[in-house]
Amino acid sequence: MPIFKVKVKWGKEVFNDVEANTDEDPILFKAQLFALTGVQNERQKVMLKGATLKDNNWGNIQLKNGAVVLLMGSKEEDVPNEPKQKPVFVEDMNEEELASALDFPSGLTNLGNTCYMNATIQCLKTVPELCDALKEYKGEVSLSGGMLAGSVTAALRDLYSAMDRGNGSSIPPLILLQVLHAAFPRFAEKSSHGGFQQQDANECWTEILRMLQQKLQAKNGANQSRQYSSIIDQYFGGRFTCELKCTESEEEPVTTSEESFLQLSCFISQEVKYMHSGLLSRLNEQITKHSPSLGRDAIYSKSSKINRLPAYLSIQFVRFFYKEKESINAKILKDIKFQLNLDVFDLCSPELQRKLIPMRNKFKVRNSVLYVHVSTY
Secondary structure (H helix, E strand, C coil): CCEEEEEEEECCEEEEEEEEECCCCHHHHHHHHHHHHCCCHHHCEEEECCEECCCCCCCCCCCCCCCEEEEECCCHHHCCCCCCCCCCCHHHCCHHHHHHHCCCCCEECCCCCCHHHHHHHHHHCCCHHHHHHHHHCCCCCCCCCCCHHHHHHHHHHHHHHHHHCCCCCEECCHHHHHHHHHHCHHHHCECCCCCECCCCHHHHHHHHHHHHHHHCECCCCCCCCCCCCEHHHHHHCEEEEEEEEECCCCCCCCEEEEEEECCEEEECCCCCCEHHHHHHHHHEEEEEEEECCCCEEEEEEEEEEEEECCCCCCEEEECEEEECCCCEEEECCCCCECCCCCCCHHHECHHHHHHHHHHHHHHHHHHHHHHHHHHCC
């Protein structure tokens, strides 16, 4: 009887002197392997020099004493169970299922040329301090007129709450749109086709901030140098130091004043190619006003410097200008370049620059260390 003693290798384990009788069906040899390893016969793959052992015959496998037989297969308890819920592939998902699976933020339904409002709402939602202040607001929406600022604020709060619960779905901002139309009828203007006309997102941004400015109180700390009445002023508001010099009178002294702003304007002209130069042109301009020393209107040079930077600085690209001949507003489609990191240090007043220098130096040292570290590899 041709009985051989072979060595069985299974993963990291090795079993020596395992008997294999080639006069018997291989299923009996596999039964021995099951007793040694716990791998069921249907999960076993037995190989010798590239040949696979079948259940009913030895085929071309030639055994000899000391031959190394390779066993592949897992014990039943090591095999993962079939999932209770069948997997769903991305290709088979609809938009809502895809948004939920990938943890997308909730979107806003376009109700007919309302992309200007949707973009404004989504942009403001990225400000956590504003969202927290809205959650604390106790006012209610009124569609019967009056209390417009309160209704806009409450409608925005309710919409953000619905978006937080939306699990990536698209939310129709119906109530906010109705309140916005009541507060600002120009946003409700319709075209000759019966749909809403396109509107300017910056106008929507400005009006919503003005409404929130009236209703959301600031969170002032005891150690703050300046107290704010509104959270909009606290996080979006900045200040200019302005110098006004009459260009037609050397005797008239330079006057200094302060102005508040909620956004910077980038004026676009033929010379402006970059956002930074557009901002500079806004901070240095000429205006016409009454001169007390000359007793008539005169040209003044107005120079402005930022003396308070807000936590969130918004910038408007002034792309519209009025064509007198056609009596229409025309849009400037010129491409304006800008960096992802905006540095407005040179737009600030000397006092504010002195406050910014220590932190700027820390960033320069850190960036130079990072550069040296990366360049050594």
